[in-house]
Amino acid sequence: MALPTHIGFIPDGNRRWAVNRGMGKQDGYAFGIEPGLQLYEQCKAYGIQEVSVYGFTQDNVKRPAEQKHAFSQACVHFAQEVMRRGCALLVVGDEDSEQFPAELRPFRQRQGSGIKVNFLVNYGWKWDLAGMRQGDIRSSDVSRLDMVVRWGGGRRLSGFLPVQSVYADIYVVDDYWPDFKPEHLDQALEWFSRQDRTLGG
Amino acid sequence: MALPTHIGFIPDGNRRWAVNRGMGKQDGYAFGIEPGLQLYEQCKAYGIQEVSVYGFTQDNVKRPAEQKHAFSQACVHFAQEVMRRGCALLVVGDEDSEQFPAELRPFRQRQGSGIKVNFLVNYGWKWDLAGMRQGDIRSSDVSRLDMVVRWGGGRRLSGFLPVQSVYADIYVVDDYWPDFKPEHLDQALEWFSRQDRTLGG
Numbered sequence: 001m002a003l004p005t006h007i008g009f010i011p012d013g014n015r016r017w018a019v020n021r022g023m024g025k026q027d028g029y030a031f032g033i034e035p036g037l038q039l040y041e042q043c044k045a046y047g048i049q050e051v052s053v054y055g056f057t058q059d060n061v062k063r064p065a066e067q068k069h070a071f072s073q074a075c076v077h078f079a080q081e082v083m084r085r086g087c088a089l090l091v092v093g094d095e096d097s098e099q100f101p102a103e104l105r106p107f108r109q110r111q112g113s114g115i116k117v118n119f120l121v122n123y124g125w126k127w128d129l130a131g132m133r134q135g136d137i138r139s140s141d142v143s144r145l146d147m148v149v150r151w152g153g154g155r156r157l158s159g160f161l162p163v164q165s166v167y168a169d170i171y172v173v174d175d176y177w178p179d180f181k182p183e184h185l186d187q188a189l190e191w192f193s194r195q196d197r198t199l200g201g
Numbered sequence: 202m203a204l205p206t207h208i209g210f211i212p213d214g215n216r217r218w219a220v221n222r223g224m225g226k227q228d229g230y231a232f233g234i235e236p237g238l239q240l241y242e243q244c245k246a247y248g249i250q251e252v253s254v255y256g257f258t259q260d261n262v263k264r265p266a267e268q269k270h271a272f273s274q275a276c277v278h279f280a281q282e283v284m285r286r287g288c289a290l291l292v293v294g295d296e297d298s299e300q301f302p303a304e305l306r307p308f309r310q311r312q313g314s315g316i317k318v319n320f321l322v323n324y325g326w327k328w329d330l331a332g333m334r335q336g337d338i339r340s341s342d343v344s345r346l347d348m349v350v351r352w353g354g355g356r357r358l359s360g361f362l363p364v365q366s367v368y369a370d371i372y373v374v375d376d377y378w379p380d381f382k383p384e385h386l387d388q389a390l391e392w393f394s395r396q397d398r399t400l401g402g
Contacts, residue, residue, distance in 0.1 A: 125367050132333040154396075155371045162363040166326050170356045170371065195355075 001193040004146035006050040006116075007043065008168065010160055011036065013152025013176030015067070020176075026067040028178060029074040035180035036078050040085070042182055043115065046189070050116035052092075052142055053078075054160055058124035061099045068099070075121050076103045083107075087114045092139050093122035110141065118142045125159035137163050144168075146197075149188045151177040169195045202394040205347035207251040208244065209369065211361055212237065214353025214377030216268075221377075227268040229379060230275040236381035237279050241286070243383055244316065247390070251317040253343055254279075255361055259325035262300045269300070276322050277304045284308075288315045293340050294323035311342065319343045326360035338364055345369075347398075350389045352378040370396045 011032055018028030036053065043051050055075040061068055080103070083089050091107035093100060100122045107119070118139075131138035139161060145168040148160065153174040157165055171188040175181075212233055219229030237254065244252050256276040262269055281304070284290050292308035294301060301323045308320070319340075332339035340362060346369040349361065354375040358366055372389040376382075 125364075129330065129333060129364070132330060133336075135334075156369055157358075157367060157371075159367040162367055163326075163330070166358060166360045166363055168357055170358075 001189065003046065003048065003189065004192055005048070006052070006143050006145050006164075007048055007188075008052040008054075008145045008148040008160060008165065009039065010054045010148065010150035010152075010154075010158065011177035011180075012054075012150060012154055012158075014071075014178060016152065017176035017178045024066070026064075026070040029067075029070045031178035033074055033078050033081070035178060037081055037085075038182065039180060039185060040082050040087070040115075040117070042185055044087075046185075048115065050118070050143060052118040052145065052161060052164070053120065054158075055093070055119050055121040055123070057120070057159060058094060058097075058099070058122060058127060059159065061122065072099070072101050075119070076101050079104055079107065079119055079121075082117055082119075083112060086112065087117045088112045090116070090118050090141055091121050092118055092128075092142060093120055094124060094127045095122070097122055120161070123159075125162050129162070139164065147171060147188065147192050149173065149185070151175060151180065151184070167197070169197070202390065204247065204249065204390065205393055206249070207253070207344050207346050207365075208249060208389075209253040209255075209346045209349040209361060209366065210240065211255045211349065211351035211353075211355075211359065212378035212381075213255075213351060213355055213359075215272075215379060217353065218377035218379045225267070227265075227271040230268075230271045232379035234275055234279050234282070236379060238282055238286075239383065240381060240386060241283050241288070241316075241318070243386055245288075247386075249316065251319070251344060253319040253346065253362060253365070254321065255359075256294070256320050256322040256324070258321070258360060259295060259298075259300070259323060259328060260360065262323065273300070273302050276320070277302050280305055280308065280320055280322075283318055283320075284313060287313065288318045289313045290318050290320065291342055292320050292322050293329075293343060294321055295325060295328045296323070298323055321362070324360075326363050330363070340365065348372060348389065348393050350374065350386070352376060352381065352385070368398070370398070 014028030015025040215229030
């Protein structure tokens with residue numbers, strides 16, 4: 001089966017998941033960490049070389065303070081735990097902002113070795129592309145994406161790495177992200193292996 | 202029903218359609234013109250304000266000469282006919298290349314009035330973004346897309362206006378483009394009206 005080299009993940013639906021269970025919107029994010037670690041282990045076991053994960057964006061920080069605090073904390077915990085388990089971690093996002101968690105500052109340069117994990121934290125597509133005015137996009141250390149998998153049913157990219165996504169096959173899981181199951185990735189990979197990739201040629 | 206202001210169309214599958222009918226790959230493009238005119242009339246009748254249509258790309262011109270000739274001719278015919286029917290036509294693509302059809306050169310500036318039609322001809326996402334090095338993307342006269350509809354089953358953007366597509370809802374029709382039916386647009390619009398558009402907020 002033809003495996004993708006680089007997969008992007010958009011773990012959407014945390015707030016809707018929480019509301020469906022009678023919790024506050026902000027309570028959903030904490031339930032997204034363990035699924036993220038499971039998915040990371042699964043990718044590593046399958047020999048995927050690079051993954052990019054949507055943490056939060058410069059659009060997201062317009063949300064209420066308790067949500068902002070919750071998703072920011074969830075991102076810090078996830079990053080620390082994948083680092084502990086061993087990976088080459090790069091955090092991609094605007095660090096010149098108080099929204100950027102101080103704990104993740106060292107990872108604006110890639111640290112560690114193993115599967116490449118690009119984690120988008122306080123990321124913005126405009127911020128990314130604006131780098132071209134100084135020569136290149138700000139996410140230039142992130143390679144072209146073969147596939148993007150999005151949870152939560154939305155059939156859009158929502159500003160996720162627009163340059164790297166130009167040829168990516170987009171697979172949508174209707175389940176909310178905290179309901180992640182390993183079968184989701186298996187189904188996405190099986191689907192991907194059946195796509196005809198021409199890159200426009 | 203909430204209508205999109207601006208819809209992008211990726212009319213894919215001409216070659217597969219032709220091969221399925223025992224024709225040469227290059228013969229499919231001519232069968233894509235009439236569906237394009239039908240779709241244009243339908244958008245106009247529904248009051249859609251702006252449409253962007255994928256003609257051909259700088260990747261596509263790597264194809265065999267007879268295919269190149271066929272899709273280039275189909276694009277010229279389509280552009281001339283929508284212009285005759287009345288629209289504000291802008292052709293977006295690299296005109297500093299022999300692949301760019303001379304007949305379309307005047308439309309590198311928007312001409313006419315009515316529904317805005319942005320037609321991507323010898324377009325390249327790299328060419329588009331490279332404009333930022335001089336200040337702005339080269340497709341800066343094209344507004345943000347609300348929805349992208351793609352025929353031919355591919356679940357990807359294939360370099361289609363990456364900046365304008367960042368928040369677009371992507372609707373895929375499995376039928377090949379020459380098999381276009383007005384119901385495809387109706388189903389896409391109905392689906393679009395049920396999407397929750399947050400623009401990341």
